[in-house]
Amino acid sequence: MNPDQEICRIVWEEVSEDIKQAIVAGRYRVYNGVVRDATDGAKLVKHLPLRPIDASEATEGAKALLEVAQGVEGMQTLMTGLVAVSTVAIMGAIVASTAYLSHKIAKLQAAINQIQKEIHDQNVIFYAEKVTQYFGVVEALREVCAKDAVVNENRDLILMHLANVGAMRNQIYYFIDAIVQLSDNFSIESKVLAIDFVNRTLDMIPKAVCLETQAAYKVERFALGDEIRHQSQIKYNQIKEGYRLWCNEKVRQIHIGKVDAGEAVLLEKKNDIRFVIESEENRLLLDLAA
């Protein structure tokens, strides 16, 4: 978004009314801070005026992306039109230009290490490795895309990363689904690890997808970026819905008394599960490109 890795907000006050109306109507779209004509092969219309913001809170991982973005946008609660575009743009910029994702990857890696240590199922070990690889490539993609000068020099490298990362992402979806089902046979301790892992991964995928789409837009593969986001949105929602139904069924079984008292661990994770299932931040990242 910015060559110096600054996080910027769109200065809507300096944007003409007709452009704003066209964005809200969907005729124009915002890609990486640039307005493009959605009806005319993504032809460049205008570079949006940007102003640097302080998003240091988000990079420390203490605050949610949406919280930081809303803070910049004046705590808007109704995520419609320009506000949503602008909010997603800020969230995307934080993911792309800061250490936000690497902090999250470090935490996820710790959870994966724990899973590989505790759960001696070959499938789990194999797929956990795939998750590590996926987020590794995503982070590599982020590094290449962080500066425009590097992007211009390495378009082929970005395209190669995009080709690899797509296959890996799909493997992760299968893994999440599989580990949720497999966890029925896990010990209570392993089940806790599996639930933590699924929550963390589900929370990170939309950020990674956002990065993938931004990378595609940077090399002007607009249709590819849109397709990555669209397909990811469908698959992510399917996986999330499957996880939600599984969680609800488990709670029902606990309430019926069909499972051991130890299974109540799921109830202790209720807030974490709800957070990832109801995440507005993740919904926006998968719904909108900006």
Place this chain on the structure above:
Amino acid sequence: MVWDVIAGELQLYGGDSTVNIIRGTGVAYRELLMDACKQLKVNFNEKSDVSTIEMNLMLKVLEKSLEKMSEEERQALANEFGLGIKDLAPSAVIIALQAAIKAGGFASYKIALIVANGIARAILGRGLPFAVNAALTRAMGAFAGPIGWAITTIMTLPMITGPAFRVTVPACIQVAYMRQKSMNKEHF
């Protein structure tokens, strides 16, 4: 947390006072529930899960209250559950309700709601505070009387003279209602 204090107190009611002192705790809820069912001569399978045993207890109370209902009230109950039966004898209604429960859906929750509300009115003097749809509210109001009479009759039976069953029977019904409510809710 408050719930565990309440649960502990209820479990103590389910156990013998002297044994409670030696053991340091009361009995498991399942045991307490089965004791209550045995006292009320509820037909149940000891290997069933607790929610099924609770539903058997609910049906027993409902069966007793059906005996106190007029034919019009029994017809209203049959209509409420969409039973589609012509024979309105209490045993026939109960068999139809059992079938409705087995078919799944909303029937178990409705029974739990109607019975728990009737008992709360009879014992506490007021119904359960919640918002449900208008038809269900009407049904709850209409059947509260007969259910109240039924529980009063049950509580005055010679075998229920012990103070513990006067607490554990209504408490099990309340727990059963809470379980059904929770089972019918999307938690995530």
